[in-house]
Amino acid sequence: MESIKEHWEHVYATKRPDEMSWTQAVPQTSLDLIESFGLPVSAGVIDVGGGDGRLVDGLLDKGYTDITVLDISAQAIERARKRLGDRADRVTWMVSDIVEFKPVRTYDIWHDRATFHFLTHGEQVDAYLGTIRSCATSGVVIATFSTDGPERCSGLDVQRYSESTLEERLSTGFTKMGCLTQDHTTPFGTQQRFLFCAFRATP
Numbered sequence: 667m668e669s670i671k672e673h674w675e676h677v678y679a680t681k682r683p684d685e686m687s688w689t690q691a692v693p694q695t696s697l698d699l700i701e702s703f704g705l706p707v708s709a710g711v712i713d714v715g716g717g718d719g720r721l722v723d724g725l726l727d728k729g730y731t732d733i734t735v736l737d738i739s740a741q742a743i744e745r746a747r748k749r750l751g752d753r754a755d756r757v758t759w760m761v762s763d764i765v766e767f768k769p770v771r772t773y774d775i776w777h778d779r780a781t782f783h784f785l786t787h788g789e790q791v792d793a794y795l796g797t798i799r800s801c802a803t804s805g806v807v808i809a810t811f812s813t814d815g816p817e818r819c820s821g822l823d824v825q826r827y828s829e830s831t832l833e834e835r836l837s838t839g840f841t842k843m844g845c846l847t848q849d850h851t852t853p854f855g856t857q858q859r860f861l862f863c864a865f866r867a868t869p
């Protein structure tokens with residue numbers, strides 16, 4: 667059976683951005699929520715499951731100097747690096763399964779759009795939340811499919827969240843700042859309802 671890593675390597679080896687439902691030209695909501703923390707552009711930001719998404723482009727445009735992009739797919743990271751050209755050298759790139767990721771430093775902001783929701787087993791969720799608690803010092807911006815969003819993505823089951831269930835997951839170590847739902851229009855013209863939430867780390 668295909669592993670999760672093989673699955674995602676295959677996706678990024680065979681699909682263009684306009685063939686992937688999650689593609690966004692400008693990840694404005696993520697950028698706005700990251701900026702809502704009011705941190706300087708020297709803040710450390712990690713984009714978990716960043717794929718070849720454009721959050722990193724937006725953060726570089728805003729002058730952020732300490733950006734890390736992590737993804738299980740080496741193909742995804744390679745695509746993002748190629749797209750950015752010389753600017754890619756200003757970013758730290760990591761290929762890792764987020765469930766096994768053992769950070770060796772802290773990050774001010776942990777960002778995740780559409781990765782956490784692929785963790786459908788309790789022990790995976792617990793490992794992920796433990797990692798956040800150990801390394802996210804200012805807060806977390808997280809986007810999952812909403813309870814009325816799709817049940818699957820990229821052929822995989824997802825765990826959908828309501829504001830209260832996501833808040834409950836993050837309740838140890840974090841306080842909710844705010845949540846919003848957003849209908850993402852896929853490159854094929856369909857809609858996917860996302861839940862975005864920002865959480866502040868509790869001292």
Ligand SMILES: C[S@@+](CC[C@H](N)C(=O)[O-])C[C@H]1O[C@@H](n2cnc3c(N)ncnc32)[C@H](O)[C@@H]1O
Pocket residue numbers: 670674688689690714715716717718719720736737738739742762763764765778779780781784819
């Ligand atoms: C739906 S895409 C979202 C990509 C990007 N965050 C965005 O919003 O455009 C999910 C991403 O999570 C990555 N991913 C899935 N499971 C992962 C895991 N266990 N560890 C790290 N990355 C993972 C995939 O390779 C893919 O790039």
